[in-house]
Each structure stands twice: as C-alpha cells, then as structure tokens.
Amino acid sequence: MHKKINLNGAKKVHFIGIGGISMSGLAEILHRNGFEVSGSDAVLSEKTKRLEMLGIKIFVPNAAENLAKDIDLIVYTAAVKIDNPEFAEAVSRGIPRVERAAFLADLLQGYDAICIAGSHGKTTTTSMVAEITLAAGLDPTINIGGHMNLGGSNYRVGDTKTFVLEACEYSNQFSHWYPHIGVVLNVDADHLDFYGNMDNLIAAFSVFAKNIRPDGALIINASTRGFEAITQGTSCKIVTFGIGGGADFRAENVTYNEGRPSFDIHAGGKFLAHVDLPLPGEYNMLNALAAFAAASQLDIAPGIIASALCEARGTQRRFEHKGIFNGANIIDDYAHHPTEVRACLAAARATAGKNRVICLFQPHTYTRTKNLLNDFAESFSDADEIILLPIYAAREPFDPEISSEILAKRVISAGNDVKFVPNFLEAGKYIAKILRPNDTLITMGAGDVYEVGENLLA
Numbered sequence: 245m246h247k248k249i250n251l252n253g254a255k256k257v258h259f260i261g262i263g264g265i266s267m268s269g270l271a272e273i274l275h276r277n278g279f280e281v282s283g284s285d286a287v288l289s290e291k292t293k294r295l296e297m298l299g300i301k302i303f304v305p306n307a308a309e310n311l312a313k314d315i316d317l318i319v320y321t322a323a324v325k326i327d328n329p330e331f332a333e334a335v336s337r338g339i340p341r342v343e344r345a346a347f348l349a350d351l352l353q354g355y356d357a358i359c360i361a362g363s364h365g366k367t368t369t370t371s372m373v374a375e376i377t378l379a380a381g382l383d384p385t386i387n388i389g390g391h392m393n394l395g396g397s398n399y400r401v402g403d404t405k406t407f408v409l410e411a412c413e414y415s416n417q418f419s420h421w422y423p424h425i426g427v428v429l430n431v432d433a434d435h436l437d438f439y440g441n442m443d444n445l446i447a448a449f450s451v452f453a454k455n456i457r458p459d460g461a462l463i464i465n466a467s468t469r470g471f472e473a474i475t476q477g478t479s480c481k482i483v484t485f486g487i488g489g490g491a492d493f494r495a496e497n498v499t500y501n502e503g504r505p506s507f508d509i510h511a512g513g514k515f516l517a518h519v520d521l522p523l524p525g526e527y528n529m530l531n532a533l534a535a536f537a538a539a540s541q542l543d544i545a546p547g548i549i550a551s552a553l554c555e556a557r558g559t560q561r562r563f564e565h566k567g568i569f570n571g572a573n574i575i576d577d578y579a580h581h582p583t584e585v586r587a588c589l590a591a592a593r594a595t596a597g598k599n600r601v602i603c604l605f606q607p608h609t610y611t612r613t614k615n616l617l618n619d620f621a622e623s624f625s626d627a628d629e630i631i632l633l634p635i636y637a638a639r640e641p642f643d644p645e646i647s648s649e650i651l652a653k654r655v656i657s658a659g660n661d662v663k664f665v666p667n668f669l670e671a672g673k674y675i676a677k678i679l680r681p682n683d684t685l686i687t688m689g690a691g692d693v694y695e696v697g698e699n700l701l702a
Contacts, residue, residue: 262284262295348420352423359425424457450470495533524594564576572684580607624655632648634648
C-alpha cells in the first residue's frame, strides 16, 4: 500500500457488524494492509463469505467468546447497543472501542479522500467519481453505500492515496472526516429525527465543508439550500456546479432522449466536453456535473471524465432495470424521500412516454413518513397507479400515529388514486393481474420492496 495505516499501535481489530455494507469494505482494507482482522454479525451473507475466503475470521452470531484475548481494537456500527454481548465484553475488559465513522476518520488520514455528501444522489455520484478515477488509472480505494453495477461490489481496495467515499450525514457521521475534496450535492429536509430542524442540518453540512483541507476544494451545487451558511468560513477553494446560470461548471444545450440527458459542460467561459448520460433524469445530470467538477480537481482530462460518464453504469437499486414481466419493464429504485420519489417518477414518465407508470412504494421509517406526510402525498403525480405497502420500520419502534393507510388518504386528497396492500404476497398478486405490455413498474423504497419485483420475475 501507499502508506501504512496507523491505528495507534493496534494490530488486531474486531468488527461488530462486519457484514454491513461499509464495515465489510473497511475490514478488507485493514486485512490487505496487514492487520489481523476478525468480525461478527447476526447472520452469514455474501459479504461475510467473501471476507472468510480472504482469510478473515467470521463469527455468527454475536457472542462474548468471539473476542480473542489479544484484541487491540473494537470497531462497531451506530446500530450496536450497549447490551450487545461483544460490546459489553469489550467494556468489561477495557478494550478500546471506536464507532465506524470515527474509525474511518483515523483510516482516512493516510489518504487523499474525495467525500461525496448530500441529501440525495450520494451513492450514484460516488459511483460516477469511482468510475472516472478508475478510467484515469488512479487505482482508487472505494467505499460506497450501494453495489456498483461495475464489478458488483460496494468497495474496492486500491494501492494509491486516492480514496473515493460516500459521506453520510446521518448522526453527523461525515463530521469526523477531513477530505481533500468534499462534494455537497444538495441539502433537503431529511433525518430530522436526529437533527430536529433544517438549521441544525445545514450547520452539520457547514462543519463538513469547514473540515475540507485548505489545499482542497468544496464542490457544491450553486442552488444548494443554505449555500451561504455552508460555504462561510471554509478555508478551501469553492467550486460550484449547476444547469446554466453563473455556476463554475455548467450544463448547457441540454436535450433528452427517452429521459436520458445529453449536454455540454462549460467552465471558465469555454466548452470542456459533451456528455450523453446513460442514466435518466435531470437529477442524474446534476450528479454527473458534480462528479465532473470533482474529477477536474484531480487534474483528470475533460475527455477522460466525459468518456467515463458516457459509460456510467450507476449502482444497484438506483433506477435499476431488473427485467421484463408480461411485457412490462420492472424497475427498482431506492427513492425514499419525497424529492427522490418525485424525481424518480419524472424520469420514469420521460422514459415510458405514453405508457403506464405503476409505482409500488414502501415508506421508510415512521418519523420520515410522519414529518414529510404532505410532501409524500404530492410526490406521486407522474404515476398512473400508486400502490402502498406498510411502512418499513428500519431502526424505529412502532408508531401508532402514522401508517401507510394514513398516507393513502393524503394521496387521495392530493388528487391521486391509490391502493393499499398489506404484504408482499398481495402486492405481487395484484400487480401480476394489472400489468400490461409496455407498462413500467417501479418498486420503490429503501427497505426490501425490491423483493416484490424479483418474485414476479422469478
């Protein structure tokens, strides 16, 4: 590797929750850097099997006896509670413990990190930057919150100082990091169960921006909510992007082909490149602009950047075409916020033309559904038919004050027809009955709603 990672002398590291989408990648990075790595999780998975094949010792389930006597450091996820048997054992034995985001901050000190943040588009934009740096031969290390369609994994271990990383704002995770390049795609009302209000959320993005190294750059959408507050007090260069207007990197001469944008990129008063983006929607054009601006700070030639974007494969669960059932296209998307729902359905409408768009939506978390109820109700206007599943609780306890039935009533009051189905089996039966050739079905949400489409295709 380019530089030995320093974890304050720790050599043997144990991960609680090693099968997680980020934790598995971090475990492999340490393993390949010569650390002795072990880990545990509730169940075996493809990720834990891969880590075992690499020689990492995996334990299922969590248990106090999984911790070897000479463990130097425990890395755990924010989901791990104090009564977790391994965490409790580590406390009783005085083993140093560090939460994943803070651990990542230590690891990143050995890299020039490109951290992509924002309420929407993080995963897709991170994958775009990853594909660009790979095309440029930078041999990056990559850690993304979704599986890249290029290679099918959510991480890659490179051999240089370049580290491309998705930076999540939830519970202030990204405030621990000091990137070389930081990207802010947008700021929208989300994770307010943690932040409480928009001012606190914007303040968190401001901390992220201020943490960017003085010799680095903040890449930020020129129309970002809270732009002034986020950029004020930063010590790095500020680079803006947007569609037309006065942004530093601009999309001009924009056209669409079945929802997929083609555009010229201009900066500094001159034409840099033309991009035919294979991913649909204006939101993906903005993601591509952000990726172009970030890659430009790495001195990658415009032609190489544009070529990579023209071949961008995106990530799984982001407008992913899963297959065809009864002549209808089955698309899956991770959209779980009203802004994302609206953008995704607009892209679907553009690609479907006059054919029907049917949306099967699984709301994600009680707090998000309750806090953004009216916004959700008005976000489905581009769907010809809306089907709602019960709320996917994720990390939250049951809340009797909100439900998909309540959301359904609001959707109806907003002028759209909607059907509530109580489970995946009923959803699959109903969809199989109504789907016609050339329809587009979108299974949508951050939970396990994708299984409905996969069951139909199976």
